[in-house]
Amino acid sequence: MNDKTLLQNRDVKAIPHIQQYAPVWIVDQLIIKDDEAVQFNVVFQHPLYGWVNRRYRFDGFNNVLYHKGQTLISEDEALEIQETEPYISALVTDIPNSYGG
Secondary structure: OOHHHHHHHHHHHHHHHHHHHOOEEEEEEEEEHHHOEEEEEEEEEEOOOEEEEEEEEEEOOOOEEEEEEEEEOOHHHHHHHOOOOOOEOOOOOOHHHOOOO
């Protein structure tokens, strides 16, 4: 599977899961060709924890998205990230109504 197809398949799986937190920024991404996988970190404002950096791994061979953990980030780090273009944008945020998963 080529990189473009892998990332498109990742988006099909990841966007429905994380769009509830929009806006969401991808801050790190690593394509693992031998495993047909992509590991990536996203930053968003979580309704319970505040600003988080969450890691996911998308397994392109099995078409599965894995949550690999998260860490809290500071408001200063979040402000710096918000100066870049989001992966998923939102006209209006609805963080209180996201399900918190």
